[in-house]
Amino acid sequence: MTKESRGTLDYYLLHTDAGHGEPSALLVEEFVLADDLSAARLRSAGWSPAEGGWWSSAAFARAVRADAGLRNRLSAVDRSAAVAFYDRLGGGALPDEAALRHRFRDDMPLASGAPLRLGAGPVVHRVLFAGDPDERRLDRLGAVLRMNTGPGRSEPGLRGTGRLRVNDTDVRWQLRRVGGGAAWCIDVTAEPADPHSLRWMLRELVGVARRHGLVPATVDRLA
Incomplete structure (x- = not known):
């Protein structure tokens, strides 16, 4: 398309x-x-x-x-x-x-302010979604996002991780459950930081998530 x-x-x-x-x-x-x-x-x-x-x-x-x-x-x-x-x-x-x-x-x-701090490392852009897709739709979403999903996930709430190289930028994303299981998010990082590649990747990831039953609510910048 x-x-x-x-x-x-x-x-x-x-x-x-x-x-x-x-x-x-x-x-x-x-x-x-x-x-x-x-x-x-x-x-x-x-x-x-x-x-x-x-x-x-x-x-x-x-x-x-x-x-x-x-x-x-x-x-x-x-x-x-x-x-x-x-x-x-x-x-x-x-x-x-x-x-x-x-x-x-x-x-x-939408609320704005100083970036939330997660700890050391690259800036994370968190796309927060409303919705609760069933396991079949989550599995399909994971496949389209090319995530390494499976029982070996070590972080609580983490569904899987994917990555792609865009215009000499390494973009990495993680789908995870947040808010005590009340919502889903996709955390996105780009190294080296490139706003053009990151903006394009955010758009692509949101589009895929929408087609699998998630409704975007906001994008936060986490430091």
Whole structure:
């Protein structure tokens, strides 16, 4: 799939029930990252015929992360699927992504401050997710992320580790359970530090996680 067909925004279909019956609305989101690649705010907009058009709600974006029942009604899709849904329900041609950004009118600020400190070593960017995929989806996620998973994991909560060389930068990631088992995260490091490679890798990892039932909540920078 090409970058253009996938799009740079995040798209979801909102279904009528958790069994993913007929979808009734489209949700479009974007995380705005600060210069240090931590998340500064979440922008979102929704569309449905029942609402009479586009709407933007920080409260709804927050509820998606907090309410498992609502979150289970979402399915992550790429832009081509969003285009097809929008047309099928009478919206016509879905606006391009520059135009969609003008639909974001009620941003959700995300906490920012001094980096959290984990100890010595490279800077870690932690992508925190809401959601609780079953073992089958976690196994599939691990396979796509090319992680070394298995019973030999020594760290509590650690699901597996993967790595990739991007533009002369060694990028490493770990999928782990955090918050007493309440959430999942992907911890990402890049050596030597390269913001362009890291930004691209964060985007790719979030895209894979979304397709396997995890909903991104924020990106923290840990020192």
